[in-house]
Amino acid sequence: MKNSHTIQEIIMQLNQYWSKQGCMLMNPYDVETGAGTMNPMTTLRTIGPEEWNVAYVEPSRRPADGRYGENPNRLYQHHQYQVILKPSPDNVEELYLASLEALGIDPLEHDIRFVEDNWEAPTLGAWGLGWEIWLDGMEVTQFTYFQQVGGIACQPVSAELTYGIERIASYLQDVEDVFDLEYTKGVSYASIFRQPEFEHSKYTFEVADTDLMFRWFNDFEQESGRAIAENLVFPAYDYVLKCSHTFNQLDAAGAISVSARAAYIGRVRVLAQKIAKLFLEERCKLGFPLMKDRDAALKWVKELTPQN
Amino acid sequence: MNTYLLEIGLEEMPAQMILPAVEQLKTLVNKTCEQHQLSYNDLHTFSTPRRLTIQILGLPEKQADRSIELKGPPAAIAKDKDNNWSKAAKGFAAKNGVDVAALEIREYEGKDYLFVQRMELGQPVPELLQGQIEQWISQLNFPKNMRWGSYRMRFIRPIRWIVSLWNNCVVPVKLEMVEAGNETRGHRFLSSGNSLLKDAADYQNQLEKLYVMADFEKRRESIVSQIRKLEQEFGFEVELDDKLLTEVTNLVEWPTVLLGEFEEEFLELPSEVLVTSMAVHQRYFPVFRKKVNQDSGVKTLLPHFVTVRNGNSEWIDTVRRGNAKVLRARLSDARFFYLDDQKKSLENFRQKAENVVFFQQRGSQDQRVLRIADLAVFIAGKLNLSDAQQKHVRRIAELSKFDLESRLVQEFPELQGLMGENYARLKNEAAVVCRGIREHYYPRNAKDSLPADAESVPVALADKLDLLTTAFSLNMIPSGAADPYALRRTAQGITQLILGLRLPLDLRELTSAAVRLLDEQQKLALERTKLQEELLDFLLQRQRWFMQERGIRYDLIDAVLKNQTEVKAVNGKTPHRVLAIEQLQYADYLGDHLETKMFKRSVEAIVRAGNISSKYPDKIADNLVESALKLTEEINFFAALKPILKSDPQTLWTPDNYLEQLREIEPVVTRFFEDVMVMDEDPVKSGNRLWLCQQLAQWSGRHLDLQSIVFA
Numbered sequence A: 001m002k003n004s005h006t007i008q009e010i011i012m013q014l015n016q017y018w019s020k021q022g023c024m025l026m027n028p029y030d031v032e033t034g035a036g037t038m039n040p041m042t043t044l045r046t047i048g049p050e051e052w053n054v055a056y057v058e059p060s061r062r063p064a065d066g067r068y069g070e071n072p073n074r075l076y077q078h079h080q081y082q083v084i085l086k087p088s089p090d091n092v093e094e095l096y097l098a099s100l101e102a103l104g105i106d107p108l109e110h111d112i113r114f115v116e117d118n119w120e121a122p123t124l125g126a127w128g129l130g131w132e133i134w135l136d137g138m139e140v141t142q143f144t145y146f147q148q149v150g151g152i153a154c155q156p157v158s159a160e161l162t163y164g165i166e167r168i169a170s171y172l173q174d175v176e177d178v179f180d181l182e183y184t185k186g187v188s189y190a191s192i193f194r195q196p197e198f199e200h201s202k203y204t205f206e207v208a209d210t211d212l213m214f215r216w217f218n219d220f221e222q223e224s225g226r227a228i229a230e231n232l233v234f235p236a237y238d239y240v241l242k243c244s245h246t247f248n249q250l251d252a253a254g255a256i257s258v259s260a261r262a263a264y265i266g267r268v269r270v271l272a273q274k275i276a277k278l279f280l281e282e283r284c285k286l287g288f289p290l291m292k293d294r295d296a297a298l299k300w301v302k303e304l305t306p307q308n
Numbered sequence B: 001m002n003t004y005l006l007e008i009g010l011e012e013m014p015a016q017m018i019l020p021a022v023e024q025l026k027t028l029v030n031k032t033c034e035q036h037q038l039s040y041n042d043l044h045t046f047s048t049p050r051r052l053t054i055q056i057l058g059l060p061e062k063q064a065d066r067s068i069e070l071k072g073p074p075a076a077i078a079k080d081k082d083n084n085w086s087k088a089a090k091g092f093a094a095k096n097g098v099d100v101a102a103l104e105i106r107e108y109e110g111k112d113y114l115f116v117q118r119m120e121l122g123q124p125v126p127e128l129l130q131g132q133i134e135q136w137i138s139q140l141n142f143p144k145n146m147r148w149g150s151y152r153m154r155f156i157r158p159i160r161w162i163v164s165l166w167n168n169c170v171v172p173v174k175l176e177m178v179e180a181g182n183e184t185r186g187h188r189f190l191s192s193g194n195s196l197l198k199d200a201a202d203y204q205n206q207l208e209k210l211y212v213m214a215d216f217e218k219r220r221e222s223i224v225s226q227i228r229k230l231e232q233e234f235g236f237e238v239e240l241d242d243k244l245l246t247e248v249t250n251l252v253e254w255p256t257v258l259l260g261e262f263e264e265e266f267l268e269l270p271s272e273v274l275v276t277s278m279a280v281h282q283r284y285f286p287v288f289r290k291k292v293n294q295d296s297g298v299k300t301l302l303p304h305f306v307t308v309r310n311g312n313s314e315w316i317d318t319v320r321r322g323n324a325k326v327l328r329a330r331l332s333d334a335r336f337f338y339l340d341d342q343k344k345s346l347e348n349f350r351q352k353a354e355n356v357v358f359f360q361q362r363g364s365q366d367q368r369v370l371r372i373a374d375l376a377v378f379i380a381g382k383l384n385l386s387d388a389q390q391k392h393v394r395r396i397a398e399l400s401k402f403d404l405e406s407r408l409v410q411e412f413p414e415l416q417g418l419m420g421e422n423y424a425r426l427k428n429e430a431a432v433v434c435r436g437i438r439e440h441y442y443p444r445n446a447k448d449s450l451p452a453d454a455e456s457v458p459v460a461l462a463d464k465l466d467l468l469t470t471a472f473s474l475n476m477i478p479s480g481a482a483d484p485y486a487l488r489r490t491a492q493g494i495t496q497l498i499l500g501l502r503l504p505l506d507l508r509e510l511t512s513a514a515v516r517l518l519d520e521q522q523k524l525a526l527e528r529t530k531l532q533e534e535l536l537d538f539l540l541q542r543q544r545w546f547m548q549e550r551g552i553r554y555d556l557i558d559a560v561l562k563n564q565t566e567v568k569a570v571n572g573k574t575p576h577r578v579l580a581i582e583q584l585q586y587a588d589y590l591g592d593h594l595e596t597k598m599f600k601r602s603v604e605a606i607v608r609a610g611n612i613s614s615k616y617p618d619k620i621a622d623n624l625v626e627s628a629l630k631l632t633e634e635i636n637f638f639a640a641l642k643p644i645l646k647s648d649p650q651t652l653w654t655p656d657n658y659l660e661q662l663r664e665i666e667p668v669v670t671r672f673f674e675d676v677m678v679m680d681e682d683p684v685k686s687g688n689r690l691w692l693c694q695q696l697a698q699w700s701g702r703h704l705d706l707q708s709i710v711f712a
Helices: A007-020 A092-102 A165-172 A189-207 A210-229 A233-252 A258-285 A294-304 B015-035 B087-095 B125-139 B200-209 B216-234 B242-249 B264-268 B271-281 B316-342 B346-354 B365-382 B387-398 B407-411 B418-426 B431-439 B456-473 B487-500 B507-522 B528-549 B554-566 B580-593 B596-615 B632-646 B655-675 B683-703
Strands: A052-061 A077-086 A112-116 A119-121 A126-135 A138-149 A159-164 A182-184 B002-010 B042-048 B051-059 B066-074 B104-108 B111-120 B159-166 B183-185 B194-196 B236-238 B255-261 B285-289 B301-310
Touching: A007 A052, A007 A077, A007 A092, A007 A165, A007 A182, A077 A165, A077 A189, A092 A112, A092 A138, A092 A159, A138 A165, A138 B316, A159 A165, A182 A189, A189 A233, A210 A233, A210 A258, A233 A258, A258 A294, B002 B125, B002 B183, B002 B200, B015 B042, B015 B051, B015 B125, B015 B242, B042 B200, B042 B216, B051 B200, B066 B087, B087 B111, B125 B159, B159 B183, B216 B236, B216 B242, B216 B255, B216 B301, B236 B301, B242 B285, B255 B316, B264 B301, B264 B316, B271 B285, B271 B301, B271 B316, B271 B418, B301 B316, B316 B407, B316 B418, B346 B365, B365 B387, B365 B456, B365 B507, B387 B431, B387 B456, B407 B418, B418 B431, B431 B456, B456 B487, B456 B507, B456 B528, B487 B528, B487 B580, B507 B528, B528 B554, B528 B580, B554 B580, B580 B655, B596 B655, B596 B683, B632 B655, B632 B683, B655 B683
Parallel strands: none
Antiparallel strands: A052 A077, A077 A159, A112 A126, A119 A126, A126 A138, A138 A159, B002 B051, B002 B159, B042 B051, B066 B111, B104 B111, B183 B194, B236 B285, B255 B301, B285 B301
């Protein structure tokens, strides 16, 4: 393989590639997220008519996948490389495949497949259709055309590309164990992440005060509701993220029964849907400033502004 | 002759939707051709993950000219009083572009009308097709559609190109997102960019040059023959599951089969875990040792897998290593869970189940298991299983759900039951109990096998009945397409078990027990009768479905099912309630033995007897006054009725005896109705005659509702 493939280089290569395709390079969010999708750069910005092309890394927390840093494939926190293209361009598949080539993955030397996989995020009231992309049998990317977010139909439709950074790196570096990856020359993944993996797992499964977390969930939910009442989209959404993470912690700790689960998910979804609606209204009040075609923006404003 | 070709180019479609889609396209094109009286020699379809193609061969240049007849205004207003063509007639002629001289007057449904014959010139075929293409595309139906970009259209996946060719000319069509042309795309990696299609008739060859095997069957054949070659070379056997083979065929455009390996130590895992990891998660074909001894049904897995690459054989080693690595990671995970699960006792699992809610307000999974156990033992009693067997039944039920709490099943939900069997065996449970844990899920669908052991059957029934009862008690009754808990399939399973295994069980007793157990355990104060009726009604619908699937005539199904709802007491005794298996037996027998003439007369006679006796309920004698029987016809009737009167109303006659009895009594009853006036001035006489009629009708009604039977 032609390129060098430390994790850091993979991220840089993807940054360079997607920046060239006109994406803005953004940063991970500063509230805990379970996936790049949860970052408001995706969740909120895929709603409404404005163009939006971004790429960013998202450290993603999955408490239930914590394995004390002992499992070669599963992590409490892994890293996603997230790309949003809105509206999805006609050549989006070709753009994606070229990004693999930019990483030094020559499609002629591998088997690359698009295998149906439909995505759904019940806490966000969101779903889409698309594929897992298989590289020689390994799922390396999730490719989704967003159809609905926060219960609102996506118009236009965004394409979301979520690369599993550790997956791709372990393929390119040809290692069996994620902890053997090289983050950058001379620095192993283990030396950086083994400790937090162990500690987060121990905390989640053995130490976390679940009574406290149940209270937090209620508090965050309430605070989100207060922010919604004041039309404050982004603060309200931050508390949704906090609810969602708290729920994930409780769920991983086994503190939530199967049927209670559905109720908690429903509570988060109710908030997410209100926020989605509010976001659209607020962007509309601002005249959809990110739309380059101003006539089209005005048309949208007219269409979406309630008639008295 | 001419060829038309339409290729719809798409982003990768879900594998299982490709063949149905291209079938639909074929139907739509056929319909167009029929509608427009277009003849062709042949219709070919092609399909890959990225294209749906139809090729119509041997089309004429032009649609045939045809004469059509048009109806105009009534003749009454066609001429004026001077016998000249009226304004209406002239208008009709002008509208159709003919001279008034061409108008004819002809009768239509008893009235005279103006008619005109007109030659309709055949349209050039490309023009005609051009008008249809967009509709064909938009009429394709998919279970789940999507939108993409800023377009309004909804389709299975984004449409990226369209080829529309009449021989070598483009038949232009413009969709919102793409204009049809003569440029196709070949294999995503082995060919590059867009390629010109020169000739509609030569589609398959041209695509072959672009590394696309467009014909599904050909692609499938290629995979099979490559696998057979491997089998010969290595002397093993590859299991070619048909569904998997079809799916894999629809994941690739240029298939190259490759053989991979995994570490032998993983063979310690239960073979189902290995097969699921390979076949379900990775779409690999598992490899087995060639059977030396044909008698032993057990297949031995080998540490290999076969997979199909979408590409050629260049760099195949890289692809092989990559796939092996993925499988290794999956199997390591599975082994970790498998070993971890074994450290726990069955009691551990049960304790976990205490904390798992089954349905809100309906207790834990553990409580559900207790209900299943009680219900299963109740059913086992009804089936006359021995005490020893009943003990096993209870044990199967107690262990029926423990594996749901195991880590392996949580990782591989499709292995529920199988892992339970495996773990129970490791804990030295009796063999029949281990099998029962797996078998109690049977049948999982309409084509699934039924439990082999008698001990599994009561648990299989109890599991399904309890799910149904619990859901219904929460008012989750499926309506329309929505059936999130698969309750229809569950009820269907109950029907399959009872009718498939010929179980002499009374659904009324079963549902009543299920409702009672739930109500008592959860202290719900349910409206038991209402719930039970809802359950019975639902189960009866499934029974109807089962009989229809078996090819039984609708009217016979009605005839056997209806009697159940109309059970009346006979002579103070509750008559025997007809069991589902008896209904099936009757329906089968009647279907085979419907000697129409005799049967028709019997039905008429018995229906008449039933009608008249229910018309005068007050006039029927309580008991027959034998001394008042004077007429030969009534005496004969009474004599012929004797076997019926002597029979126990609790027992159902076998269908052959029932038909035999009909055959004997029919002439007597027919004669009776011909020669005797039932109603007489003497109430004793009327009472007697009505009594005879009533006895006959009630006896027959216990077996069948004859009124439902339709005669041609």
